[in-house]
Amino acid sequence: MSNHLKINYLEIPAHDLEAVKSFFTQVFDWQFTDYGPDYCAFADSAGIDGGFYRSSQTSTVDQGSVLIVFYSEDLSATQDLIVSAGGKIHQQMFSFPGGQRFHFLDPCGNEFAVWSE
Template identity: 25%
Template sequence: MLGTEFHTGSPVWLDVASPDPDRTAAFYGAVFGWRFTSAGPDAGGYGYLQKDGATVAAVGRLTEQGARPAWMTYFRADDVQAAAGTVTSAGGTVRVAPMTMGEASMAQFTDPQGAQFAVLRSGQGLQRTSQDDSLVWVELHTGDPESAVGFYHRLFGWRSAEMKAPGMTYRVLSIAAGDQQEGSFGGVAPLQDSPQARWMPYFAVADVDATATAVQDNGGTVLMPPSDLPDVGRVAWLTDPTQAAFAVLKPNPRGTAQA
């Protein structure tokens, strides 16, 4: 389960790249009640999205030529430079070379199937997870789940466990340290709605149907309408007005988010 005590391979940060950060921040404010706080005058418009004063995500300006608006998941790495070398040797590519930002360092990669992700070494991270209106799960949609699991195991040491889901085999991911179930944070699913492999963030919400309506009312779209998944909860796949995809989840009462 996602928390705010981060270990190697834990989702530690999350941001969305937008051609219009102000509009994007207003959208998520209307949907989740997030408030935007600037990272400062030298941050190029980058800022934090906060709920009750706690940072749950961030938003920045889309600057990469030819790139589409999208959410980016950052996983904790102890050595960003070493992570870049592992990604390259395992068949992935380095999109943004390792860089230092004060006491933190980061890099952005593309895995061998085409899914983009990032790594971050920092003493800080998301301040609220696994509560309503915050990140609760991350999910990789990929054309070759078995190869993807092997790639990320080599990079982060992640463990995986197979579970049967309607029409597919779903792989639940957990960090290398500690209890496997307690350390679970995401999953791997075969490509369904998109030809492009990608990481999809899931945000916990109190009411999936009301959230989907709020998304549509504020210029977003519904990719998959609210649906009940056995032993999981109620989910919906959505996009913001720039077409950055995300999902929402109301976990089942047992509290295990395995979307």
């Protein structure tokens, strides 16, 4: 399969790179590579390559940002893990045609969602 014209990389703002790396390592088992003091990258363990860049901005749906949605086989366990790692539930679990999901904020205030059938 060709990667031509496919989504290849995501970049997400973070005001505290150490906190965001710790959070995503604890919850999602991501591995990071630092590229100087203002950027860290994640790779295969995330399902897509990307990185966090130092910024005072946040990425939220209310601000018109794209919503990155994770899949989980156990929403309740994933929600508990997110909270115990320092994330905040932003929108409680709700049903939609095809499944359920909830939204959370990482330690830097970026919004993500997790869904399951």
